[in-house]
Amino acid sequence: MTAASLTISGLTAGYSQTRILEDIDLSVPAGGRTAVLGRNGMGKTTLFASIAGQTRRHGGTIRLDNTELTALDGAARARAGLGYVPQNRAIFRSLTVEENLLSGLKDRPRSAIEEAYTLFPRLAERRQNMGGQLSGGEQQMLTTARTILGQPRLLMLDEPLEGLAPVICDALMEAFTQLAASGTMTILLVEQRLKAAFDFADTIVILERGRVAWQGTSAALQADTATIDRLLGVGH
Numbered sequence: 001m002t003a004a005s006l007t008i009s010g011l012t013a014g015y016s017q018t019r020i021l022e023d024i025d026l027s028v029p030a031g032g033r034t035a036v037l038g039r040n041g042m043g044k045t046t047l048f049a050s051i052a053g054q055t056r057r058h059g060g061t062i063r064l065d066n067t068e069l070t071a072l073d074g075a076a077r078a079r080a081g082l083g084y085v086p087q088n089r090a091i092f093r094s095l096t097v098e099e100n101l102l103s104g105l106k107d108r109p110r111s112a113i114e115e116a117y118t119l120f121p122r123l124a125e126r127r128q129n130m131g132g133q134l135s136g137g138e139q140q141m142l143t144t145a146r147t148i149l150g151q152p153r154l155l156m157l158d159e160p161l162e163g164l165a166p167v168i169c170d171a172l173m174e175a176f177t178q179l180a181a182s183g184t185m186t187i188l189l190v191e192q193r194l195k196a197a198f199d200f201a202d203t204i205v206i207l208e209r210g211r212v213a214w215q216g217t218s219a220a221l222q223a224d225t226a227t228i229d230r231l232l233g234v235g236h
């Protein structure tokens with residue numbers, strides 16, 4: 001599997017008749033690492049949900065390489081190569097870690113779950129534990145690993161570090177960086193912690209009230225404290 005590009009043009013979407021995203025244009029090259037930033041409620045999760053086919057689209061197109069996703073339902077988008085790890089860490093609490101991972105294999109051989117254990121050795125230690133017995137960080141590793149076993153060509157991670165201890169955040173970010181470096185997937189990350197976003201991403205997109213308010217390189221944003229303050233500062 002190789003990484004896929006994402007090209008969004010004129011996307012307007014929301015929930016029922018309510019429009020949350022307005023005229024979004026966004027291009028991520030194959031193998032790119034893009035962080036989506038913005039204050040609370042600006043539409044970051046809605047953007048991911050829209051790419052995954054979970055919102056009402058009012059207009060625009062979303063292409064994964066040359067495949068137009070908007071004509072496909074959520075399951076077909078996953079088959080086309082989309083992997084979505086939502087914010088809620090949805091795992092099967094009464095299944096073991098290993099059983100959770102098996103559910104992500106699709107038609108791959110059982111031995112493929114070793115990939116998950118290589119990426120997250122902590123999961124190997126917990127393989128016979130129930131999902132519900134895991135810490136928040138381990139649950140995040142599990143939900144991410146399960147999605148990765150489906151071999152997505154574009155992986156969307158929505159606030160994976162939320163509520164986790166710094167040492168766990170470092171382990172997760174290290175794993176995401178390894179995945180990006182493997183060349184097998186493009187990664188889109190929603191993250192509130194600026195430092196983590198800057199360390200990880202080559203490109204940054206900032207949303208404000210459902211529109212793209214800024215887009216550029218991670219280095220350019222780090223040097224632009226006025227934009228950081230205006231679009232990401234606390235209390236604005």
Ligand SMILES: Nc1ncnc2c1ncn2[C@@H]1O[C@H](COP(=O)(O)OP(=O)(O)OP(=O)(O)O)[C@@H](O)[C@H]1O
Pocket residue numbers: 015018020038039040041042043044045046047
């Ligand atoms: N299921 C839904 N139905 C209706 N409105 C929704 C729904 N989910 C989110 N919204 C609204 O859409 C807007 C954008 O929310 P969204 O969760 O996409 O923002 P966000 O940038 O991800 O915020 P946060 O950082 O708090 O997660 C908000 O006004 C929110 O109230």
